[in-house]
Amino acid sequence: MARIGLISLSDGRDYVHSGIVGFVRGTEDRLAAALAEAGHEVVRASAPVSASTVATSVAREIEAAGVDLTVLHYCVWAFPHFTMLAAGALSGPLVLVANPDPVQPGMVGMLAAGGALDQIGRRHSRLWGGPSSAAAAIGPRGNAAAAVAKLRGSTFGRIGGRPMGMNTAVANTDQWQRQFGVDVEEIDQWEVVRRAEAADPAEKRTAREWLERHATVRYDGVKLTPDLLERQIGAYLAMRSLIDEWHLDFTGVKGQPELTQHFATMDVAEAFLNDPYDWNGPKETHVCATEADMDGALTMQLMKHLSGTPVLFADVRHYHAERDIWDLCNSGQHATWFAARSDDPAENLARVTLHPEVFFFPAGGASVHHIAAPGRMTLARLTRLDGAYRLQLMLGEFENYDDATTAALEAQSTPEWPHAFARLDVPAETFLARFGANHIHAVPGDRRPELREVCELLGITLDEFTRG
Structure with a gap:
């Protein structure tokens, strides 16, 4: 949820403002309550704006509060230059909201203010409606603004370089800093090896025993042994x-x-x-992308901030044309949470099998296998077209089948790896012709409204896939 600033604009004539200030405050109270009920933190200006000096001072208050987005609220006629002065003191995104009351011309005030902002090229969005409907409409924009704000000033740790010549896994660090406000720290993979060997042996053993209790571990004595599993835990x-x-x-x-x-x-x-847990208990999820996929990790971080859940990372491995489903599968990368999407780790891990690694990985270790639980999913990926970012976005459904069908589908790719069987709301021909990467990402539910707003806030092209 977002931290939202709220400023009400009023008439600049003293005798008019004194007669309507109670109405302005009451309408603002209802909008603030509706936003708070939706889960947002609301930072209200100390007074409605009725003079140039107040426009600047209250805007500075809101700016100092570090809000994600500011709502400029019009329930009466408001002098447009008040909006211009307030906007000049606000660096974040703006939403202009009009309360449609036939007695008070709030919509006129919003249109006059919005037109003035258009003239100077200040981007904003506009909404109208009563407090409840306005709060519902503000929600996706606020959540998107919060997600974008959390990116700025953050650091991505890139462990190793480009994997296997994969250009789509490497991004321009200058572009990331300029467009997203994200710094990139380069760290050699030797640090993982060195620190893994030095990690606490007691914790490695405790973790291994926890996995043995809650998941199925298929040791083979060669590619997967207790020592190799503890080496992976050390990593x-x-x-x-x-x-x-x-x-x-x-x-x-x-x-x-x-x-x-x-x-x-x-x-x-x-x-x-x-995952949102490990053997020590609940924890915050930490987005980590395999193959050091920078744009994949960036997509996942945005989706994590919007959803609050783990984010799926997968290869677009295979299309089963006879069923119109996709096998989204990657070598053990899926968070175990996706196995049942339960708050109880034991419920998820009961569906997880640690298999010995396959031919491609001679060093061995465990592959973390499970089948992703069914449900409506939002799938997305930041890709670049001629150097410019776009968000490729679609809705889909994860499906589960009987054991025999699942085994037959898995056997056509790599059965030891985790799988998400997805029915996408896009024809296969369209997807394969346009999708700009081999990796894709997903979170539960329909997060398209927030991701559309993210594109607007970041100046990114939205490339939305549909059946139509």
């Missing part, structure tokens, strides 16, 4: 120490080919970093 602990030491807000690990050939896969580390 998780190594990442946690790097995150704490370097103040990393989200990360990505190259993995291939150095770690997967000579150390162990990062599957366990990546899965549990993205």
Whole structure:
């Protein structure tokens, strides 16, 4: 939810303002209450704006409060230059809201103010309606503004470089700083190896035993042994120490080919970093993208801020044309939370199997396998077209099947890896012709309204996929 500033604009004539100030305050009270009821934190201006000096002073109050978005509220006729002065003191996004009352010309005030902002090129959005409907309409914009604000000043930890020649996993750090306000800290993968070996043996053992109790662990004595599983747990602990030491807000690990050939896969580390728990109990999710996919991690971080849940990371592995479903599958990257999407780790892990790693990864370790639970999902990915960012966005449905069907579908790709079987609201021909990466990301529910607003706030092209 968002931290929202609220400023009401009024008439600049003293005798008019004195007669309507009670109406202005009462209408603002109802809008503030509706926003708070929707879960937002509301920071109200100390007074309605009835003079130039008040416009500037209350706007500075709201700016100092560090809000994500400011609502300029019009329930009466308001002098337009008050809006211009307030906007000049506000650096964040603006929403102009008119209360449609036939007696008081608030809509006229909003249109006059919005037209003046248009003339100077100050971007804003406009809404109208009673307090409840206005609060509902403000919600997606506020949540998007909060997500964008959380990006600014954050740090991405890039562990390793470009994986296997994957250009879509590498982004321009100058562009990230300019457009998103995100810094990139480059860290060598040797730090993961060094810190994993030095990690607390007692915690590695405790974690392994926890996994053995709650998940199915299929040791084979070669590619997956207790020692190899503890090495992967050590990599998780190594990442946690790097995150704490370097103040990393989200990360990505190259993995291939150095770690997967000579150390162990990062599957366990990546899965549990993205999970809302580990063997020590509940924790905040930490977005970690496999193959150090920068634009993938950035997409995930935005979706995490909007949803508050773990975010799926997957390859677009296969299209089962006969069923019109996609197999979204990557080598152990999926957070185990997706197995049942439960607040109880035991319920999720009961559906998780740790398999020995496959042919591609000679160093071995565990692959974190499960089938993603069914439900409506928002799928998205930041990609670049001729250097400019776009958000490719669609709705879909994760599906589950009987055991025999699931096994047959898994066997066509890599059964040891996690799978999400997705029916997308886009024809396969359209998707394959336009989608700009091999990785895709998902969160539960319909988050398209907020992601559309994110595009507007960041100046990013929206490329929305539909069946139509």
